[in-house]
Amino acid sequence: MPDTTNDHKLEPEIYELARGQNFAALTTMLPDGHPQTQVMWIDADGDRLLINTEVHRQKFRNVESDPRVTVMIWDQQDPYRFGEVRGEVVEKVKGDEAREHIDSLSQKYRGKPYGPTIQSERVILRIAPRRQIVRSP
Numbered sequence: 001m002p003d004t005t006n007d008h009k010l011e012p013e014i015y016e017l018a019r020g021q022n023f024a025a026l027t028t029m030l031p032d033g034h035p036q037t038q039v040m041w042i043d044a045d046g047d048r049l050l051i052n053t054e055v056h057r058q059k060f061r062n063v064e065s066d067p068r069v070t071v072m073i074w075d076q077q078d079p080y081r082f083g084e085v086r087g088e089v090v091e092k093v094k095g096d097e098a099r100e101h102i103d104s105l106s107q108k109y110r111g112k113p114y115g116p117t118i119q120s121e122r123v124i125l126r127i128a129p130r131r132q133i134v135r136s137p
Helices: 012-019 058-065 096-110
Strands: 023-029 035-041 043-045 048-054 068-074 082-094 122-135
Touching (some): 012 048, 012 082, 035 096, 048 058, 048 096, 068 122, 096 122
Antiparallel strands (some): 023 068, 082 122
16 A cells, blocks of 8 residues: 655556556646546556646646646456545647547557547646555455
8 A cells, every 4th residue: 555745656556557448537626626527548658647638628727727636546347446646737748649649548448549529639648646545455
């Protein structure tokens, strides 16, 4: 049950959950201070969690004004095994890299390229962990 407060490296268990075919709940803060949570596809790149969204989405606007987020990833095979990361968006990557990343995520989760119409520019939110907790039965 690792619990690190100021370590900026992803715990191995969190990395494994993020790289697997598991879903995550992303919580951001609305302008009025209320939390907003969505179920998302998740990925990891070294010591950062990766969330892919579009720039017109509320979650992107939220992190533009307040980069603090919480991400909870649960194991699809055992939802009692999960990891929580409290951190902040430290980088936003747009352009071809973000478009290629959503296709990669779609392959991971659905086995095919991303199909829905993209309404605005894609963006990868790179999230640095500030606090991590892993729970296993």
